[in-house]
Amino acid sequence: MIIELEPIFQREGAVFPLEYTFSVEDDVIDSDIRVSGRIFNRTGIVRISATASYSGKTNCARCNKAFSFEVSVPIDHVLLAQAENEDSDLYIVADDLRLDLDALVCEDVFLAMPSRFLCRKDCKGLCPVCGADLNEGDCGCKPAADPRWDALKDLF
Ligand SMILES: [Zn+2]
Ligand SMILES: [Zn+2]
Structure with missing residues (x-):
């Protein structure tokens, strides 16, 4: 217009x-x-x-x-x-x-x-592990373990 x-x-x-x-x-x-x-x-x-x-x-x-x-x-x-x-x-x-x-x-x-x-x-977005919609509840996945910690554990 x-x-x-x-x-x-x-x-x-x-x-x-x-x-x-x-x-x-x-x-x-x-x-x-x-x-x-x-x-x-x-x-x-x-x-x-x-x-x-x-x-x-x-x-x-x-x-x-x-x-x-x-x-x-x-x-x-x-x-x-x-x-x-x-x-x-x-x-x-x-x-x-x-x-x-x-x-x-x-x-x-x-x-x-x-x-x-x-x-x-x-x-809340999607779970990076299983892809579940986190707005609909906790999918129960644990956060992925960081392999660097395992390497440190071996040192002790
Ligand atoms: Zn959304
Ligand atoms: Zn999940």
Whole structure:
């Protein structure tokens, strides 16, 4: 979605509500991305303040179980009409007074994505000996003996 910012920049107090969805091609993102919020001009400063939410599906990096999750990512930036600053976390420069909102939202969504997904924070993962899912209970395996200790034992 391309937003024409000119009317928002021109009028103090202008509010442009955002309520839309768009689709992305991604291995993890399993739904449309829903954007909800607004772009507004308060005392000449134009900001976007919105939330992007989606559901995802992936495999846990520790136990490899497939799981689904819901995420909300804040989309908060000051929009500038002139390129006196480079884009940064805080400022987005909309040179021609047009904002490619899908691109901006995608950038924020992918920046917020973790590099490793865990099914839960304290996932115990798989037993390195038998491969059992340790979240479902102790499999009874002893930690593998370190052969270096056996060699030391022989010395005494
Ligand atoms: Zn897990
Ligand atoms: Zn085991």
